[in-house]
Amino acid sequence: MKLGKTAIAAAVALGAIAAGALDASPASASMADCTNYPETICMVENADWTGRVWRQYPAQIMGCRPMSNDNFDNKASIIYNSVTYEVGLYVYDRSDCTGTNRYFGSNSGATLTTDWWNDKVSSIRIVLF
Secondary structure, three states, rough: HHHHHHHHHHHHHHHHHHHHHHHHOOOOOOOOOOOHOOOEEEEEEEOOOOOOOOEEHHHHOOOOHHHHHHHHOOOEEEEEEEOOEEEEEEEOOOOOOOEEEEOOOEEEEEEEOOOOOOOOOEEEEEEEE
């Protein structure tokens, strides 16, 4: 009985370690990280599709979402709203969805490297129409 409990505890611990390792190492971005996931909001760290990718479905973004919660504050160089129905995306330069903002309508996006917004997104908010 004790051996069975020890085996289960070891399996749970190994699973937690493996999950932590997967979460801790950011994925290397590629264009497919946005285009293969329709109906998502996608941001990429570097304009040459390297670095990390941040992607969520609109239903996962409730109210004002500070990007610091996801360790993606001031990181975005590409933003793409691939949602085809009426979902708009506001990005803000402050973590509380205030300050300067920019809007991305359904099925729109931008590469920000020639723009003031490069590495400035600190929070986002979804609006439904």
